[in-house]
Amino acid sequence: MIGFRLVHQAAGTRARVGSLTLAHGEVATPAFMPVATHGSVKGLTPRELRRCGVQMLLANAYHLWLRPGCEVIAGLGGLHRFTGWDGPILTDSGGYQIFSLAALARVTDEGVRFRSHLDGSAHLITPEDMIGAQERLGSDVAMILDECPPGDASRERVAAAAERTARWAQRTVAARSRADQAVFGIVQGGTDLALRAESARAMIALGFDGYALGGLSVGEPRPQTWAVAAATAPLLPGDRPRYFMGAGTPADLVALVAAGIDLFDCVVPTRHARNGTLFTRAGVRVIRHARYAADPLPPDEGCTCYTCAHFSRAYLRHLFMAREPLAVTLNTIHNVTHYQNLMREVRAAIAAGTFADFAATVLGTRCEEEVAPCPL
């Protein structure tokens, strides 16, 4: 089950507001999904996620396949019941993780053979296995298995991976069996626009519920990331959601929304939170810095999150320096809320016809002029 309705189209950019209907609820787009790799956003309970304004989560089928096992989760009633999150969930197939984490990943047309990054056990995952696993998990959106060549791969290697991904996509479509689960194709092709266009054509021909851009934000210069997205997104059907996998910073998000992207995920807000880097409207704040030792202000004045409403920079610095687990929770609440508020502002600006100005402000203040040196 999937529905996607366009609500607003911004003038002057390709940015758009939409409403995505999935088995576990509606998602206002553009939307950002916090990452729950192992079925938990690190340090946050589901009710805390709701309070942060989160609409939809991403979990990783590759990680869950290895631990605790998709059969185990299916036996416990599926991913929603297992994790206690009753809103929409997208499961990434984990193609990127298989190729970056697993040892000795060997790809053939059959699928991927690899050894687990956890215990070295040998696995073969085929496209059919991967959609079957995600069907057992019961996610709202499943992703096809894709081949992710490294960022520095040759054009031939990138082209071959995109072609194999297209063949796998076809097998995924043939194997899928759940009407209540959307399946998204993944456009590969590296930074080569012709390969991207060819991959997009192949995916569109299969009639997916939505389309993702994969294999970007993997080391290429950021302007190139944005340019590839801006050139490729318009090739995808306007009436289907577009998902950019693995981005990004606030600047990335507005640049990619301007390119016509509707859906995002990234570890940046949650990983930065654990490293003590807090997002603010004026840039990032590295909370361990001594300048915050006695600072009574909240992390971001004007932010409405629980952390900013109740705690000072001094307390957050203290928790971080003392390695208190509460630092993870409070910093993550702030960053996740910041990202959700950013997307809400993005949607409001598109609806109000002011998105171009809004995007320029974000690109100016949150990328170049940081409160502290930007570690991004």
Next chain:
Amino acid sequence: MIGFRLVHQAAGTRARVGSLTLAHGEVATPAFMPVATHGSVKGLTPRELRRCGVQMLLANAYHLWLRPGCEVIAGLGGLHRFTGWDGPILTDSGGYQIFSLAALARVTDEGVRFRSHLDGSAHLITPEDMIGAQERLGSDVAMILDECPPGDASRERVAAAAERTARWAQRTVAARSRADQAVFGIVQGGTDLALRAESARAMIALGFDGYALGGLSVGEPRPQTWAVAAATAPLLPGDRPRYFMGAGTPADLVALVAAGIDLFDCVVPTRHARNGTLFTRAGVRVIRHARYAADPLPPDEGCTCYTCAHFSRAYLRHLFMAREPLAVTLNTIHNVTHYQNLMREVRAAIAAGTFADFAATVLGTRCEEEVAPCPL
């Protein structure tokens, strides 16, 4: 400011229900204080603590003295504002921690000279410094600085420490200046009942707001811990709260309530939670065990906590094995709630005249017959 009112006295034991009035609210006793050593209960926000039924926290003045510094906290409005916890807080002076953690602690009548366990910096803390620091922190209850000899110290050493603690107690009383902060004396004397009685007499002569038993649960056999408490508690004024420092397991708590103790603190529920050991009505459950890998039941059937209401043993085991930070939060919510519910049941049983039976049940099921081998 302090008030203590006896509400019920159990027949057949010295157990009693009371109501403790402090600057930041009322506490129904017997009560258990979760430990917030550095000003945070590891992994729980203040609002989560409230939901667990927590009435009062313990923080450690020694740890806060070293990091971030009591002056810093005072400058930020005191410990309540700093931590976001607006209920009662007891600050332990940290005598026990100074002698167990600090390097080269050297005690003279003047005070304790030691090197910080964090950075090796040299410090001198006098009894006057320690009450002054706690006054700046603004805790509801301050503890005198006490000398804590090791558990295997000679009788002479234990006697000398108790005598010095009494001299320090006198200086603390002379130095205290806040009318809105209660100060508790600490009875020392190891496991020697005569020394305990002498120390109790010395403390009572100074007219404290409440009295603690210190220097127990430091390695002596548990029946001896209980016996010393049972012999010493009745020597303390019946109209003042009695606080047993650093206990314990559910069995310890009911045994010590039976001895007439009103107030408790211990790292056991929170530390065990981080180690994956969950308390249940039938004993402890070691959540990492493979037997829970596909177990759909909550940690403790019948428990009303957020964790038990939403998550399975299988999910908690998965989070623990994957080292997800949420494991700390969910396990701690459960154990803290379990302890608060235990104390609520203790109070209800005393009020109903059934405490002796209740205590026997707890001693029988939560100490000897564990769900899993008891690591306590």
